[in-house]
Amino acid sequence: MSTTLIHHIGTLVTNDEGLGDGSPLGLLHDAAVVLDGDRVAWVGPAAEAPAADTAHDAGGRAAIPGFVDSHSHLVFAGDRTAEFNARMSGRSYSAGGIRTTVAATRAASDEELEANLLRHLREALRQGTTTFETKSGYGLTVADEARALRIAARHTEEVTYLGAHIVSPDFADDPAGYVELVTGEMLEECAPYARWVDVFCEKGAFDGDQARAILTAGKAKGLVPRIHANQLSHGPGVQLGVELGAASADHCTHLTDADVDALAHSETVATLLPGAEFSTRAVWPDARRLLDAGATVALSTDCNPGSSYTSSMPFCIALAVRDMRMTPDEALWSATAGGARALRRPDLGALTVGARADLVLLDAPSHVHLAYRPGVPLVEAVWQRGERVV
Numbered sequence: 116m117s118t119t120l121i122h123h124i125g126t127l128v129t130n131d132e133g134l135g136d137g138s139p140l141g142l143l144h145d146a147a148v149v150l151d152g153d154r155v156a157w158v159g160p161a162a163e164a165p166a167a168d169t170a171h172d173a174g175g176r177a178a179i180p181g182f183v184d185s186h187s188h189l190v191f192a193g194d195r196t197a198e199f200n201a202r203m204s205g206r207s208y209s210a211g212g213i214r215t216t217v218a219a220t221r222a223a224s225d226e227e228l229e230a231n232l233l234r235h236l237r238e239a240l241r242q243g244t245t246t247f248e249t250k251s252g253y254g255l256t257v258a259d260e261a262r263a264l265r266i267a268a269r270h271t272e273e274v275t276y277l278g279a280h281i282v283s284p285d286f287a288d289d290p291a292g293y294v295e296l297v298t299g300e301m302l303e304e305c306a307p308y309a310r311w312v313d314v315f316c317e318k319g320a321f322d323g324d325q326a327r328a329i330l331t332a333g334k335a336k337g338l339v340p341r342i343h344a345n346q347l348s349h350g351p352g353v354q355l356g357v358e359l360g361a362a363s364a365d366h367c368t369h370l371t372d373a374d375v376d377a378l379a380h381s382e383t384v385a386t387l388l389p390g391a392e393f394s395t396r397a398v399w400p401d402a403r404r405l406l407d408a409g410a411t412v413a414l415s416t417d418c419n420p421g422s423s424y425t426s427s428m429p430f431c432i433a434l435a436v437r438d439m440r441m442t443p444d445e446a447l448w449s450a451t452a453g454g455a456r457a458l459r460r461p462d463l464g465a466l467t468v469g470a471r472a473d474l475v476l477l478d479a480p481s482h483v484h485l486a487y488r489p490g491v492p493l494v495e496a497v498w499q500r501g502e503r504v505v
Contacts, residue, residue: 116152119501120167124148125175125480129158130452130465139452140444140482141467148178150472153500158466171503176495177481179447181245181473182428183454183464185273186341186365186386188419189232189249190263193219195421202395212421213253213281220253220263229266235418236270239426242492245473245499246454246463248273248415250313252280257301264308273458275311275341276302279329281320294325298332311362312338316352323351330359339459345369346391357381363413363457366391368400378410384457386413387449389434390423402449403440413453414446433489443483472501 127146129135135143147164149157157165198212220228232249239247249271251263260278267274278297286293302312312333316326320343330340340359344352346366353374356364364378365386378385387400405412414431417423425431428450435446455464462471477484478495485493497505 117169118156118167119150119498120147120164120170121150121173121178121474121476121498122147122161122164122170123175124161124173124178126177126482127158127466128177128179128447128451128482129467130180130448131467134158134467138444139448146178148466148474150474150498150501153472155466155468155470155472158468173476175480177477177479177484178466179243179475179477179482180451180464180466180470181475181497181499182243182450183458183460184239184244184247184415184418184428185363185413185454185457186388186415186417187247187249188252188417189235189247190228190251190267191216191220191253191420192223192227192231193420194424198421199394199424214284216253216420217255217284221256221259225262225266228263229269232266232270235426239418239428240497240499241494241505242427242429243475243494243497244426244428245475245497246273246458246460247271248275248311248458250275250277251305252277255280255283256285257296257304260301261304261308264305268308272310274309275313276305276309276333276338277313277315278302278305279314279321279326281315290325294321294328297329302332302336306333306336306338309338311341313341313343315343316350316355317343317347318350323355326352326355327359330355330361334359341365345374353377357383362459365415366400367405368392368398370401370404375404375408375410378405379408384411384413384453386415386457387435387439388415388417388423389431389439390425391417392438393434394423394425399438401440402435402445406441406445411453411456412445412449413457414449415454415457429485429493430489433486436486437489443486446486447482472498474498
């Protein structure tokens, strides 16, 4: 394995409080990093950097860990342009629009689904995303859910079984029968391809009792729970997720004080998805409330064709700072280390010795420019698993 020295880094975000300025970002100035194979081998002042096989002069630019996008829905076909246009013209969002994508996804070939997935992955990589989670949920039959997970598993370790996205149109008059399918035959076929199990716990999707049954069945098959919780209204999702040891409760838009307290006193990460609020003109999650209570917060894109069709983590950072009352430091931490926490991946989301060698070089002197210059393509270069890919 060869080594790579990236030096003359103006500001380096390590996400290690024990380094640099002692802040959660562990900022180092005039810094360098040595990548050895797919791992970080050395971090410190540029003047003290060891020799390496190759060197890259960062030219005083800022370097950050690769973004960890811990919530996306990328195995789908078609788009929902007409729905978005109507919504921006005054119609509100509801969970039922998913059925449009279900029909298109079922009709697509494996090759079409994989090509679409790869297109979005390339798009995200150009914007600094080096790790992503993605879900099934647009097939809602045993065969279609299994093939979605099989396709996803070729491209990421972080694959989530979301047969319980909505009740399948085929079971419109028999939701109990669909829950039985999701916890039975569908789970048996899908579990070998997945690490996680998820459920959309919401009015119009699955209630608390149904969500409990689905997540419990997934746990029995060795899958770790995640949960779509409290997106459109108050509900039992957050409390259920904490009770069942979910790695992440995602959306968290409508929270009671008890919900906030439960998240703050658990290992369940509150994953906020500002692209969804932006794209649906919904109420913003109150990140400040969660952070001040001591909850761990992650940021993610929720990239999907209906309610958040963005693959841009920098865009979500800018939204979080502008509309969810996060500081630029908090937003960046949540988009890197926070996402790693939501995936229970201590090897990701930091630039420290032994971490996976995922590094993004920004064409800016500071990470603050991600929020300061929204919409500007600031990613200069990306190293993923130690290889320069952008």
